[in-house]
Amino acid sequence: MLTVKPLNDVVGAEISGLDLRETVSPEVCQTLNDLFAEHAVLVFRDQPLTPTQFMHAAEIFGDLMDQQIKKFVLPGFPLVGVNSTRDLPRKNGKLQVRGENYHTDHSNSLRPPKATSLLAVQIPSYGGDTQFVDVRRAWADLPADLKDEIAALRSRHVHESSRSPRAFAKLSPEEMALIPNVEQPLVIRHPVSGVPALYLNTGRMEGIEGMEPDAAYALIDRLYTHATHPRYEYRHRWAVGDFVIWDNRSVMHQANADYDPEEFRYLYRVMLKGDALQPAFELEAQR
Ligand SMILES: [Fe+2]
Secondary structure: OOEEEEOOOOOOEEEEOOOOOOOOOHHHHHHHHHHHHHHOEEEEOOOOOOHHHHHHHHHHHOOEOOOOOHHHEEOOEEEEEEEEHHHOOEEOOEEOOOOOOOEOOOOOOOOOOOEEEEEEEEOOOOOOOEEEEEHHHHHHOOOHHHHHHHOOOEEEEOOOOOOOOOOOOOOOHHHHHOOOOEEEEOEEEOOOOOOEEEOOOOOOEEEEOOOOHHHHHHHHHHHHHHHOOHHHEEEEOOOOOOEEEEEOOOEEEEEOOOOOOOOOOEEEEEEEOOOOOOEOOOOOOOO
């Protein structure tokens, strides 16, 4: 019996009553996809999955895509990435964690992954939470005049913005060649629910089309500060066996490096193929 419990009043739901090692029926699959479009973050506890079972569970929600950074791939499983403390460089004794500011994955891809999923294999005794903010609510809460102003804007997304607040993994020339720079709408429309959402990634946004750089970055900062307010947040505290999947078009997420670097933290990661992003509004802004 499937049970759905909202994670808080903002975003996300915990699903129980399902063993993800088992194949789900087409009806349950549809139900889960409907819940995913609505809640944007789904949490399934106590799912001790093998890499193969993890892939099958994620495939309930779509098709797996290649991992962009080949050096963080699980040996023998090219579609499964690993997020391991043993792979992380240190600076002044602190781990340099990937994803340590709010972002949406691979926003500089022509077809960014629609979803990302993590499975917790080993978790430190404290810290290392993943935070999510609902960018649909953040859009909905903007004042009407600001909505009108930004509804049809577009931003160039690159591998690493000249004003990025964080450093990205260095890619090989071959990997870089596969990554185009792409214009993305500032406000996207969800392909399933039709709900508009802000589409922000300060690490990758290289200005806004038709705006002077300083004005563009000031606007990006303003929207980012608004969208990352705790009122839009669900903070996931990991336990071993947690299967979490999120919709990159409805939430941003961030990692935290606040755990003991001597402790081992290890998660599997997969991503699901997405389509080109659709603008929520055409040039004549209409809400
Ligand atoms: Fe990420």
